[in-house]
Amino acid sequence: MKTIIEPFRIKSVERIRETTREERQRLIAAAGYNLFLVPADAILIDLLTDSGTSAMSTEQWAAMMRGDESYAGSSSFDRFRRSVQDIFGFRHVIPTHQGRAAERILFTVMCKKGDVVPNNTHFDTTRANCEFVGAEALDLPIAEALEPAALHPFKGNMDTARLAETIERLGAKRIPLVMLTVTNNSGGGQPVSMANIRAVKAICAKHGIPLYIDACRFAENSWFIKLREPGYADKTPRAIAQEMFSLADGCTMSAKKDGLANIGGFLCTNDDLLAQQEKDLLILTEGFPTYGGLAGRDLEAIAVGLNEALEEDYLKYRIASTGFLGNHIAAAGVPIVQPPGGHAIYLDARAFLPHIPPAQFPGVALAIELYLAGGIRSVEIGTLMFGEHARMDLVRLAIPRRVYTQSHIEYVVEVILDVWKRRESLRGYDLTYQAPFLRHFTARLQPRAG
Numbered sequence: 001m002k003t004i005i006e007p008f009r010i011k012s013v014e015r016i017r018e019t020t021r022e023e024r025q026r027l028i029a030a031a032g033y034n035l036f037l038v039p040a041d042a043i044l045i046d047l048l049t050d051s052g053t054s055a056m057s058t059e060q061w062a063a064m065m066r067g068d069e070s071y072a073g074s075s076s077f078d079r080f081r082r083s084v085q086d087i088f089g090f091r092h093v094i095p096t097h098q099g100r101a102a103e104r105i106l107f108t109v110m111c112k113k114g115d116v117v118p119n120n121t122h123f124d125t126t127r128a129n130c131e132f133v134g135a136e137a138l139d140l141p142i143a144e145a146l147e148p149a150a151l152h153p154f155k156g157n158m159d160t161a162r163l164a165e166t167i168e169r170l171g172a173k174r175i176p177l178v179m180l181t182v183t184n185n186s187g188g189g190q191p192v193s194m195a196n197i198r199a200v201k202a203i204c205a206k207h208g209i210p211l212y213i214d215a216c217r218f219a220e221n222s223w224f225i226k227l228r229e230p231g232y233a234d235k236t237p238r239a240i241a242q243e244m245f246s247l248a249d250g251c252t253m254s255a256k257k258d259g260l261a262n263i264g265g266f267l268c269t270n271d272d273l274l275a276q277q278e279k280d281l282l283i284l285t286e287g288f289p290t291y292g293g294l295a296g297r298d299l300e301a302i303a304v305g306l307n308e309a310l311e312e313d314y315l316k317y318r319i320a321s322t323g324f325l326g327n328h329i330a331a332a333g334v335p336i337v338q339p340p341g342g343h344a345i346y347l348d349a350r351a352f353l354p355h356i357p358p359a360q361f362p363g364v365a366l367a368i369e370l371y372l373a374g375g376i377r378s379v380e381i382g383t384l385m386f387g388e389h390a391r392m393d394l395v396r397l398a399i400p401r402r403v404y405t406q407s408h409i410e411y412v413v414e415v416i417l418d419v420w421k422r423r424e425s426l427r428g429y430d431l432t433y434q435a436p437f438l439r440h441f442t443a444r445l446q447p448r449a450g
């Protein structure tokens with residue numbers, strides 16, 4: 001059959017509540033026009049993030065009952081480690097409470113002031129953790145990545161010529177590691193090809209620089225390689241993932257994404273000395289190395305979730321659902337980052353609202369109107385999130401895994417098309433409060449008069 005269906009049936013449901021536009025107008029004003037500060041029960045369709053919002057399977061809930069809550073040496077950790085090592089293959093597996101804890105430990109151990117860390121595009125927490133230890137977070141995406149409308153099968157790729165040039169110019173001593181984010185979240189959820197990972201690894205190896213993969217969406221990246229890269233059509237997503245990680249020296253992972261879990265993460269490395277230093281730091285802030293800030297039952301949910309994320313029928317449905325949303329609004333003229341990514345559709349707010357300059361946060365204006373029009377929560381990835389580093393103003397509609405059905409997605413299409421028709425009436429925003437870093441989480445704004 002041609003129809004792609006959700007490869008699951010629903011055993012437990014959660015009510016979602018409709019509100020009126022007037023109610024939403026009041027709520028968003030009270031939240032300082034920051035969607036992070038709106039109560040979740042006043043959101044109808046929550047596309048703020050795909051992080052930690054997955055619906056767990058019966059197998060995951062069953063595994064949680066087996067959680068061994070021993071402080072040290074729990075059998076849950078053994079199952080977690082086996083599951084991670086089977087897919088990722090690294091020697092050391094260090095559990096953390098989420099991805100950013102893995103990043104903080106990695107950068108604290110590997111980086112110092114004045115160092116430079118190249119990445120295809122740093123995610124916001126990756127950039128912040130890198131800069132927090134005094135290193136420079138350098139984005140080296142391919143040129144196509146900065147043109148939202150440009151079509152490229154692997155738009156998440158790193159510009160290898162610029163990587164080689166950067167290493168020649170700065171010297172390998174100032175570059176403690178190179179990172180690749182799969183898929184490239186801040187760059188539009190776009191995949192990285194196996195050929196690009198291999199080319200980046202070859203450059204790193206020549207200079208003795210380790211390569212780390214920011215692995216949050218490794219299963220979705222594997223699926224895109226299977227669909228789009230010559231020679232991979234007959235390989236399983238698992239075999240493709242194993243091949244990707246065989247090219248790296250370690251990884252950071254948020255299990256809240258392709259771990260299909262609500263919390264958790266891990267840090268992997270093949271380096272014995274680094275692993276020791278990382279575990280020492282882990283004990284200081286996260287916990288003993290067999291739980292790393294997680295309950296035994298969390299480790300169990302991740303051990304099962306990593307494998308479910310690699311199932312072909314699941315990946316087929318997920319990527320098709322994201323593509324349905326992107327292709328339907330694009331067909332009506334809505335500017336999106338092309339082609340549709342894995343976990344999210346990114347609206348190009350600068351092209352959607354050309355009358356609002358970046359300094360007046362076009363992405364914020366668009367995200368707020370999607371909430372007012374239909375109770376949909378999205379997130380700005382642009383000038384509010386990255387300040388002057390922002391090269392695009394995007395609005396991300398992230399799709400939680402296994403949570404929404406086709407009719408929810410059709411509703412989202414309808415709301416976006418309604419806002420698209422009225423786009424010229426939208427206004428920009430001014431900042432009234434900002435924190436010194438990661439300001440988008442707590443910023444407060446006000447609409448501009450006019």
Ligand SMILES: *Cc1c(COP(=O)(O)O)cnc(C)c1O
Binds near residue numbers: 098126181264
């Ligand atoms: C979510 C994410 C992180 C951080 O993970 P948390 O679990 O949110 O701390 C890092 N990198 C990328 C690409 C991500 O998507």
